[in-house]
Amino acid sequence: MDYVSIRVSTLRGDQKINFDAYVKINDKMILYLRRGDSFEGNRLQRLKEKKLKKMFIEPQDEIGYRDYMQKNIELAYDNNSTKDIQTRSEIIQGQQQSNVEDVFDNPELAESYLNAKDAAGKYVQFLVSNAKGLQAVMSIQNTDKSISHHGVSVATLSVALSQKLGLTDTKMIQLLSLGAFLHDYGHHESPIYPRKKTSEMNADELLLYQSHAQEGAKKVQDKKHFDQLVLRIINEHEECADGSGYPRNLTEKQLDPASLIVSTCNNMDKLMTFENLSKEAACKQLMLNSVGKHPLGHIQKLIEVVKTL
Ligand SMILES: [Fe+2]
Numbered sequence: 449m450d451y452v453s454i455r456v457s458t459l460r461g462d463q464k465i466n467f468d469a470y471v472k473i474n475d476k477m478i479l480y481l482r483r484g485d486s487f488e489g490n491r492l493q494r495l496k497e498k499k500l501k502k503m504f505i506e507p508q509d510e511i512g513y514r515d516y517m518q519k520n521i522e523l524a525y526d527n528n529s530t531k532d533i534q535t536r537s538e539i540i541q542g543q544q545q546s547n548v549e550d551v552f553d554n555p556e557l558a559e560s561y562l563n564a565k566d567a568a569g570k571y572v573q574f575l576v577s578n579a580k581g582l583q584a585v586m587s588i589q590n591t592d593k594s595i596s597h598h599g600v601s602v603a604t605l606s607v608a609l610s611q612k613l614g615l616t617d618t619k620m621i622q623l624l625s626l627g628a629f630l631h632d633y634g635h636h637e638s639p640i641y642p643r644k645k646t647s648e649m650n651a652d653e654l655l656l657y658q659s660h661a662q663e664g665a666k667k668v669q670d671k672k673h674f675d676q677l678v679l680r681i682i683n684e685h686e687e688c689a690d691g692s693g694y695p696r697n698l699t700e701k702q703l704d705p706a707s708l709i710v711s712t713c714n715n716m717d718k719l720m721t722f723e724n725l726s727k728e729a730a731c732k733q734l735m736l737n738s739v740g741k742h743p744l745g746h747i748q749k750l751i752e753v754v755k756t757l
């Protein structure tokens with residue numbers, strides 16, 4: 449039988465599944481969760497700890513799986529839903545992460561990109577209209593240090609920071625969040641990062657690591673469906689206001705304002721996710737080491753955001 453792969457990140461929430469979910473171990477399909485069960489709590493955590501990205505279903509269950517996803521996402525985005533904000537946020541976070549993985553796996557598919565773009569707009573709306581959404585999404589630990597989960601976290605912080613900065617152009621904020629979702633495309637399939645911390649890399653590895661922004665942008669710049677602002681963010685997200693970033697040592701005036709926001713939020717989430725710092729320690733570190741690298745107003749307002757998490 450040809451099993452169909454599904455993304456683990458789409459299996460969040462308390463809804464019962466209407467399909468059997470398998471894991472592949474040594475080329476064998478093992479039934480992991482039966483129809484009628486749900487992916488609450490421990491079960492999902494265990495899968496994450498195994499860094500398992502994909503599971504499998506039988507081909508005849510594909511329609512059932514699509515129904516499950518559709519229902520899940522409708523429940524999650526319904527502001528009148530009786531579901532608690534944490535469950536809704538987990539489903540939404542998982543859906544966004546799955547969209548990022550889809551684009552990373554198939555950047556040439558306009559359909560995947562446009563789906564992620566449309567969902568980015570819905571995501572911004574969700575964050576703006578649910579005061580507790582930010583905390584709920586950011587409370588989901590990136591235990592497997594996933595680049596796609598990091599993308600969602602950076603997008604979430606970027607939307608919060610843009611709100612604090614008083615930005616109101618919803619179209620721009622949608623593209624800002626899409627750019628943040630996809631900013632680290634250059635790390636997709638990286639042989640070293642994030643397995644190795646930058647502080648542990650040798651000179652060659654560091655060079656490879658530092659090429660990710662430019663390389664990521666290069667790989668997608670010919671894809672007509674990518675928006676210019678998204679390409680700029682991929683290219684510029686490691687640049688700093690004072691010219692100390694890379695790849696081109698651009699300064700504040702040369703950078704797109706959206707790239708500046710993503711750059712600040714990227715550094716904050718790097719500290720929390722990849723350097724394992726508590727939010728308090730990450731705020732302290734950003735204040736101490738990044739003054740000048742990011743606009744002071746960004747640092748201060750982002751710290752205000754993170755302190756509410
Ligand atoms: Fe990066």
Ligand SMILES: [Fe+2]
Pocket residue numbers: 598602631632714718
């Ligand atoms: Fe990043």
